[in-house]
Amino acid sequence: MDHPLASTRLRLLRTLRITLAWVVIGLVGALFEHNVLVEQGVDDDLMRRIDVNFFRALATGLLGGGVYIFLLRDLLRGKAYFVAAGIMAVVMLVVLTAAEAIAIGTHGAENLAQSLAERLFSLRFLGLYLYWTLLMSGTMLMVRLNDQYGNGGVAYLTGRYHKPRQELRLFMFLDMRSSTAIAEKLGHVKYFQLLNELYRDITDPILYSRGEIYQYVGDEISVSWPLRRGVRRQRCIRCFLDIRTKLRKRAKHYETRYGIIPTFKAGFHYGQVTTGEVGLVKRERIYSGDVVNTAARIQNTCNAHGVDNLISKDLLDVLHLPGNYNTREIGSIALRGKQHPTSLWTIVHGDSEPAVAPEQDAQNM
Numbered sequence: 001m002d003h004p005l006a007s008t009r010l011r012l013l014r015t016l017r018i019t020l021a022w023v024v025i026g027l028v029g030a031l032f033e034h035n036v037l038v039e040q041g042v043d044d045d046l047m048r049r050i051d052v053n054f055f056r057a058l059a060t061g062l063l064g065g066g067v068y069i070f071l072l073r074d075l076l077r078g079k080a081y082f083v084a085a086g087i088m089a090v091v092m093l094v095v096l097t098a099a100e101a102i103a104i105g106t107h108g109a110e111n112l113a114q115s116l117a118e119r120l121f122s123l124r125f126l127g128l129y130l131y132w133t134l135l136m137s138g139t140m141l142m143v144r145l146n147d148q149y150g151n152g153g154v155a156y157l158t159g160r161y162h163k164p165r166q167e168l169r170l171f172m173f174l175d176m177r178s179s180t181a182i183a184e185k186l187g188h189v190k191y192f193q194l195l196n197e198l199y200r201d202i203t204d205p206i207l208y209s210r211g212e213i214y215q216y217v218g219d220e221i222s223v224s225w226p227l228r229r230g231v232r233r234q235r236c237i238r239c240f241l242d243i244r245t246k247l248r249k250r251a252k253h254y255e256t257r258y259g260i261i262p263t264f265k266a267g268f269h270y271g272q273v274t275t276g277e278v279g280l281v282k283r284e285r286i287y288s289g290d291v292v293n294t295a296a297r298i299q300n301t302c303n304a305h306g307v308d309n310l311i312s313k314d315l316l317d318v319l320h321l322p323g324n325y326n327t328r329e330i331g332s333i334a335l336r337g338k339q340h341p342t343s344l345w346t347i348v349h350g351d352s353e354p355a356v357a358p359e360q361d362a363q364n365m
Contacts, residue, residue, distance in 0.1 A: 015069045019061030026057030059099040085137045092133045164276035170230035173267045173299035176219040194258050202243045209239035231319050240266045267299025268311040305330050313343035
């Protein structure tokens, strides 16, 4: 099932992060303004200026960040950055007006309407509007960069992986069933549109599970978690189930527009990898280790067993699945360079779809 609580929690966390960043910037701005005025011989009350900037930044961050993250971000995702920034500039005019009203009311102004009008039609408000609009534009850019690099965006900025690191990671390899036949049926352009729409639909479940999109390779997507994050609350499994549930809810749309109902299969495995960034002009994080190839091989084995998910016994042992998850042993596969075969299991949730007969999907092996 979908997890609206996880979605709300993630959006609220992002809003609070934006607000905190804006408050810090507002306080730094207050110090800068105070120092400039003092150097010019103007008597300025630092604490009052900090107080005003704090409440203005707090109100603007909560209102502006909240409106963007909760209401407008999903609508603006598909638009060019400058178009989205222009729309948010109009929104910020409304938000900043409301923030000014809150700031005036906090200081007990006798005539709120008159005081607000004086502030709005002043060069000072124009400067504030340009300041906060540019700040919102920068915030939108950072959010888009975070979407570009997934939940690992912070690590990219901090240089965590500039030097190779050994770490335990969990991988989920997703692949669309019967992709070759679907591509031949739709043609290249419409098939690309289908993939783009599918990627948009499955992005939120991945983000809500705190997964990191590693690669898009045609109709295949690889998702990674640090082991502890991925197994906590069975996030990796819930991610796959949420993707499947969302695509089921959108089945009528896909059938009407493309004449097919897309379904995915998934393979799960974990192990130690070497993680690092490569390249100078276009830096990219890569994972090196047997676990990556093993996860891909497990996913490729789904067709042979007629199931939509396969998980290694090694990972199953550390997941600690609750009682509402049913597991069934499928068999094992021999991997190159391994002395012992890898035991495979499938997880059947309460709403699991019927298994696909092996011969029905053999064309996508």
